[in-house]
Amino acid sequence: MADKRMVPRPRGWTPAVCMGMLGLWSLLLVSLLDSSHIRESCFLAAFSLIIGTTVHCLCLLTEEWLFHSHQRYGGNAWQMLQACFSRATVVGVCVVCGVQLLAGGSHTPEQWAMVVIHSAVHLLLKILGVLGPAPVEISEVCENRKMNVAHGLAWSFYIGYLKLVLPELEEQVKKHYSKTEDVLNSLRLHILLPLSAAATSRLEEVDRNITFHENLPELQMDRAGVRRRVYKHSIYKITDSNKEVYYCVAEYATPLLTLYGMSQDNCAGFSTRERRQQVLLFYSTLRDILENSLECRNRYSLVLLDDEQEAESHYLSQELIKTLQQQKDEIPMDLIQEELNHPVEEERLHHQEEPFSSLPSLMISEPRTLRSEPVENTDFTHHHHR
The missing domain is CATH 1.10.287 (Helix Hairpins)
Known part of the structure; x- marks a missing residue:
């Protein structure tokens, strides 16, 4: 999982507060000396x-x-x-x-x-x-107005690819493995985001503990004038130090190839430091987009890789295994909601069948999960502003 120390937070009001305090104190000092x-x-x-x-x-x-x-x-x-x-x-x-x-x-x-x-x-x-303006101010303006390269790449990756394939990924996996004994450790698409933006063609070139297993069936759809455009995913086999085997669907985020190519082209004027910042901004932007997407919920996993400082030859397999183990301990929110709703419904039916009693009864509200799900509700907005 991504280290929170690597992902930059939005810039705040510290410079404005400091400048305001310094300006007011300077004027106050001058007024005391000569008013x-x-x-x-x-x-x-x-x-x-x-x-x-x-x-x-x-x-x-x-x-x-x-x-x-x-x-x-x-x-x-x-x-x-x-x-x-x-x-x-x-x-x-x-x-x-x-x-x-x-x-x-x-x-x-x-x-x-x-x-x-x-x-x-x-x-x-x-x-x-x-x-x-200082470079920091220019960067802040670009981030606030969504003018960075990473913002456009993240939205293009979501609109042109993830929003199309993620809703169909689970059905593809279930249909493909319906008559076999092979079972994936996760039904999610694991999107790899190395900070160096170096996305290799084959994962086994980076880590020998990862080998190609097979491709899922092709997903075909008409898109932008292309009839039956093909989308497909690859399944990889991951082996840990204890020879335990994991299977998952993984791939690099292809827009990182654009960032890497820009850093290698002198015409783009894109330094290595700027490339790293854009990768982190791409990750945070894509994360915010997917977290608010109803079509992609629980169907993806973003794996941020600090591959610039890691000398471990099996770093990629370790990060993927760590992510798969964390998903194994997770409980789907939909399942929690379903289990919580059933006892409530049975209790409601039971109370409806019982005759009215003069004794007071304890009313228990329906339990809810700690993480709320984004649901469109325009009525609430209208009533709230009234």
Whole structure:
């Protein structure tokens, strides 16, 4: 199973809190030392930065208007304005201008010169990249807006493959083994996700304790203009150190080949470190997608492999056996719900047959599992908002 220390959590509000506290403490310290001009100085500083940011946005608008208005925006001026001016910038301009009009204060030529100087320096620092976003900020924006390569690959893997084959996998296994004595240790598809993104063609090339057993029957369906497109899975035989044998359906996540190929191509500009981050992001995104998919529930197992640091030659077989043993100890949630519902139904019938009694009776609510299942319920949402 995946180590939680390897999978990155979403970034939080720590930088914003730190910057806010440092800014407030700095202003408080200056006000204690010299409170006579603190308000006017803060307003001039904010006004200078707002002017510089507004001029920067106008320069961006000039580029879009002259060279990209029809190709990118279809000549729509409102879309160009939205692309060049953020809401925060517009709100800041309105607030500063409103305060200036309400205050009605006049500034000296020296103060206006300082505003112009600050705005000009802001523009120059912006051009040089000093005020540009840090790589962490760019990564955060890409993750929040689902703009990473891994997000697209995860959704493509789910929509174009897993959502199609996983609902049919159990029936394929049951039909194939209905007349044989061979039994799989798990009916799930084990999706291997190595951090190195190195997905070999054959599992036995990585671990000699794993050997190819056979293929399941082909699944054919019409897809994207291709008649009777073929999907199939391979069954592998795994032997542990005690010569105990396990059988399961396993395969690498094929989108990892794309990540690996991008890291090997200079044109992609994809480093090894970025590849590792994208693999972890691919894993977390795919996990979230599958956990909320009713079609794929209890039909898959994601096996995250830290193969970059493991020198053990049988690391892959050990991880698969560990996953199979954990599944063996699990109790299907559907079975638990079914077993819990039967006694409740019998108890209800028993109470219906008994005559009414004046003695009070203890009413026991229907037990539920600790893990709730995602069920679509639009009525609850409507009543809740009312």
